[in-house]
Amino acid sequence: MVDYTFIRKDIIKRQTVIEGILELQSPLRIGVGKSGGMDPASIARDTVLKDTGGTPIIPGSSWKGVFRSEGERILRRKNLIVCSGVGKDYCLNNFRKYDDFQRNLTRDIDEAIRIFWNYTCLNCKLFGSMSVIGAVKFLDSKAIEFKLGTRTMIAISRTEGAVARGALVQVEFVEPGSKFTFKIMGNNLPNYAIGYLLTIMKNIHDGFIQIGGHKSRGFGFIRFVNLRFSDKGEKKIGDEDVSVSTQDEIKEEGDKFFEKMKPFMEAFNNAKIPYPVH
Template identity: 25%
Template sequence: MSVIHILEADLELTGPAAVAAPEAHTVGSVLRPGLPLARDGWGHPHLPGTSLAGSLRQQAPPERRKGLFGDVDKESDASADGGRKAETTATASAVRVLGTRLTLPDDAPLTRRRRTAVDRRRAAAKATTLHDRELLPPGTEVTLWLRLDTAALTSPLIDEVIDLLSEWRPRIGGGRTTGYGRAEVVTVRHRAIDLSTPEGLRHWLTRGGPGLVDDQATVVHQRARRTGGAPDEPYLFGRALQFDIADSLHIGRGTHAGRPGRRSGVAVVLRDHEDTPLVPGSTWKGVLRARVEFILRSTGIGAVCSSVQDTASGSCGACVVCEAFGWTEHPGTAGGEGEPPESVGARGRLLFADSPVRDATVRVRHHVAIDRVFGGARDGSLYARETVENGRLALHIRHDQPVPEVVRAALVLALVDLADGTVGIGGATTRGHGTLAARPATADWLTAERQTAIRTLRAHRTPTPPAQPTEEVPV
């Protein structure tokens, strides 16, 4: 191997993203986010090369993943004493990840989003589930360096990896089913270093790190246009669903803005990097999952996650809802009696994107608690919150794997309930907030799909066994 090939790929985040490092928590770090960003030794945000290597491996065809990125095979052979002996055979990766570098956009600080789980029975926030995640802002530039060694300047392996990078749709970090981690490949540069020549050997020995890719590098891929982070996965229903805010909406950021001369601040709404009010993908996923579970339980479609399991965080991991929406292990399951679970969770097949609220009016509403004895305003109980009014938004539901038919049907009925006002989103839904109205095209589509969804659930309903007649016992 006398030729070293260095590939430099420039990526751009088209949405918020993060590789979390919960292990970074130490005693006294309670003021830090629950899921802080991974950082390097100097405290700067860092994107591990393993995260990008895993995403690139998934982009490769299954039959080529071992040849490009290596693998570990475990084989079981018969031993001399009649037992079985496991042997591990490891294949090294032909593609080496040398490192990454992050460059944040100007005047764009790191962002934080707070989330909480909802109790299925009380329909309110569940205790001890509030947490926040630190995120990289959209527009962050990521540079990735790869190395391949070959015996000649030209090689089919180099062409294969360049084609792989050119068609790569990076998905970085966690939260990919709720709109996080999308990026685009902007530029790919290739620099071949022939160690059999004095020039190549001098360049290899005197230059290092990013300096290996100099002005002799060739641009082998250039992004034609910025797509704005539009996902390439197909829509579950073949379209985006359009809604209007019927009354008002409040999805808080978990912080308060101070007001001069006032003792309390204003609970502000969540906004994106363009300062537009936002309905996050996690809100859509949580509300619709809870409603789908309710519909499937009510119609008797087999066994699905039940509200009695809501005493612990996590899901059953065995029903069609967990298959479509994903699941996490119950705390303490691995340490309990019986065999430990084979997995601590699975990523869902449904993908929910963030929904900016367009043409919105943001106002401040004041509230005060009522004194139960005197019937007037309670002293010291005045508070205020921002609300979003007169806006429109689009719901994007996509999927990267087939979704069970009954879940798709139940999701249609959940969207009908959302359009009818039976279900709301955000906070204070029992006090005039969170009601949506479907726009004409979406309303017509829901009306047409409703009967088909009902027929699908009826066809999959588990029949109730007839009651056994009681035998009369003579007295």
Template identity: 30%
Template sequence: MNAELIPLDKIRKKCVIEFDLVNKTAFRIGTSIESIDPQEPDNAVLKSDGKPIIPGSSLKGVFRSAYESLFDENCVWCKEIASKEKKKQFNENLESIVKLGKPLDGFHICDKCLLFGNNFIRGRLYFTDSYPENFKLALRDGVMIDRDFECAAEERKYDFEVVEPGAVFKVKIVAVNVEEEQLKKLEQIMNLIELSVVRIGGGKSRGLGVCQVKNYQIRWL
């Protein structure tokens, strides 16, 4: 059966994608909360229990953005369902899928929305937060630029925290009702991570966020 026709409330197949994400260059996902501790850096790394973390939402955003770039589809229908006029038709299509096992004429969900979801469709990929097995933190200096004079702004020096190269983040993605072809597309994104085309975290234009994928495996449940 085509993956598009498998209703989300019925689990036909399920697998777990696991791999180690190792940062080859310094890496950072910052926090928007400023610390009142004067010993903390101006721009700290996002942490949980003292450990740097890659939120599942951040990793999902990386994969979704790369998926859009690689496999751009005509997503007009998916965008139109956000309108009030199309909502009724959308609900009728969902009922058709569940009851009849086939969509109404003209109904189509693009692969991107099918996998990652949108405002009306729940995605089929579940990304967990990733924590490192070992890591080292460091501080780097930065300076704001005065755009008018095209030089360093006076008294605008700051520091930011990074995770030093070599940290091993354990990544886990649960895929529900996903086809083999879609899994191969996800593997292509991992190849782009290996080639440094896809980077993770902030400061990409400064050379940060280059990562490597190791110990990739898929377990069917």
């Protein structure tokens, strides 16, 4: 009998938290754009996203998008089936199982769980899919030390892909050296799924992934200053999981943290992920 704990929402057998502080290595711009609530006190036409108190934030939705996008690249490199989760490109739709899944949500929940397990990729199970919430939650990252700057840039038309009329735009950004909080919370995560998240985080930490806008201009590089891992409950979730021997709590600065978390990343590398069906 298949163990569906990973995707179950009605039971919690394991709770995992990864949290800490990150530091910008280059300018960062998570923007609201020209039409999204401009800051009247700012001289910039293209402003940084802030909370109601004026503090810059990186929304959890932005983190989720970064993790899903980079995860898609990693999984494809391992020759695993994975969807983008954008538009109609999601597993249940691609396997033509979405209607069956929806019908069984009210008729036969066990069959709905079976369909979701068999016909969704690791990204769908972790980050969610149409009608199903994910197993992980990304909290908004809030600046705890920051400076804002502005830079004049050439404006590019989104519709034409060429230099826009007016040509120049004042862009606000968060300056290098600024620090933000970071937190991921997960329920019922197998060790290989934890290792998958950590692999993506290490790629961010090592400068292989950028966050936010203006990546071609060198924006969006970050490093994790320190991180804390806490794990409560069962230490192995599902028959396909790989055992990992480690502490229930690990707290270290960035490089040392990822060194100590290697067993989880190795679990991801060694796991034989049986879904989705071919």
